[in-house]
Amino acid sequence: MDEEWFHGVLPREEVVRLLTQDGDFLVRETTRNDECQTVLSVCWGGHKHFIVQTTAEGHYRFEGPAFPSIRELILYQFNSGLPVTGRSGAILYKPIPRERWELNNDDVILLDKIGRGNFGDVYKAQLKSTSQEVAVKTCRVTLPEEHKKKFLQEGRILKQYDHPNIVKLIGICVQKQPIMIVMELVPGGSLLTFLRKNASILTEGQLMNMCLDAAAGMRYLESKNCIHRDLAARNCLVGYANTVKISDFGMSREEEEYIVSDGMKQIPIKWTAPEALNFGKYTSLCDVWSYGILCWEIFSRGGTPYSGMSNSKAREKIDTGYRMPAPENTPDEMYRLMLRCWEYQPENRPNFEQIYTVVDTLCQAYRVSFL
Template sequence: MMGGSAYENVGKKWDLGVEEQEWFHGLLPRVEAERLLIEDGDFLIDDDNSILEMVNQYCLSGRPWLDNSDIVLKNPIFREKWLLQNDDIILDRKLGKGYFGDVNKGIYKPMGNAVAVKTCKETFTQEQTKTLLTEGRILKQYAHPNIVRLIGIAAQRQPVLIVMEFVEGGDLLNHLKKQQKPFTSQQLIKMCDDIASGMAYLESKNCVHKELAARNCLVGNGLVVKVSDFGLSRDKVVHTMSDKNKPIPWKWSAPEVLLNGK
């Protein structure tokens, strides 16, 4: 028997199943798993094909994971706070449709408030699902009053859900079209300043928003405008545009995109 491992202090939750374990991560990209697994004995489960009871036996017995090996399971790696459980999200009315699938208003039960939920189509390939998770991995780094906040990703099973801050006023384009009374110059300048502030923050994070259109800005209470929809955004230090034949929204693309294709 091994002594003093983190596993012994987790508590027994076998009746809850694999998905309820804090060290079950679901559809976790390999690069994320490699980042989390640091020390000898660290472990996690990244899909429901793993057998919970087998993990229990190896942890409590201290037996090596493989014959002729000194690999022992010691420390379960818990999900990060932004990795959510699918069952904690209730989908409500449809708000729109995006590249990855539908966008719905919903409820995130642990917080008890309204959220916006991007749903990955179940027919998506593994590569497309990875792209959706990459979008979430980028968004979770950002915190600014003029950027739509990522609450988390539910990736324990298909469909993958990206849960974001719900902005009541909808997109800026429709807001401008439906406005019966013209905005004052002061209001328009304030909205422009909000967008510029959000974009300055993204620039400080080395992020280029590749389609800064009015439809990709959301209007909240007090006419506070938040930059949203990073589906065409990438951390420019790492990611480039791989599909040169993909149509580019010329009117709204950043100069860097048109010049460099990334």
């Protein structure tokens, strides 16, 4: 575990991404048929994965000599310049160290459970090294590999982003089970809960600013070709000074267009654009539709969209032209923007750059009128 080239239970997809040149290598662990195996992964005319064999005496080997520890075995292969196996010809040239956000599981002290995610529990936690309080999503050990891959995808997407309205990734823990995603702790919790709790004291100006924060975060994601696919008040967090941060990237995809191939399981129907529901086709303009619903949630102070309608009824009504009425005291321009976000044809909707400009102008006008 002390060796930089040991990557714990990092999934194979991540490993392939890290090994780019012939001779690049790392060591990881995997579970097959409930048995834990140590694997040497090498880039050599593609990617090759060698399971470390255990001898009757409890030593470790590939084809050559056996050693009392895996560390000695790997160092022998590296220093000798001999192929791992005669058939593969793979030679170890360069150990690939853990990335800076691959944290050690022991660096994270779990404190209180603060919620549940799709893959496991969410905790308030503390980093040993800095005593910083963080939020940690854990992945249930019993989940199949496929789910663990999906779980880590959120971390992979988030680690590239840096924006005040996007929740920040601090690191991922893959040294051992359970794998964890460590994020900044956003003190106000879920935007939906916050809106409902503070409904009577939130001003229209504050609600406008929340819409502006969400637009700023989404404009940034749009510029990075990231489709969120699950934008809703429940998936936003409230930070200091009521700053809204977009969170929950479990369904996100980094591409200009994404066609769903795995059926429409777990789709948040009342937040999802018609073309995504009807044809499984997602673009950033689907997020624009969801943003309209999010603004409706904000101005209704945590109301339930299409209240009293089943998912299928809401879908049917939308297809025939129904749109939700404005929540009480919503500024006309803001409701007009919602309706533009809910244009049936995606090409008729504004993009997030345009949305941000509209909401920013409204916010400024609002501030001026209160001076």
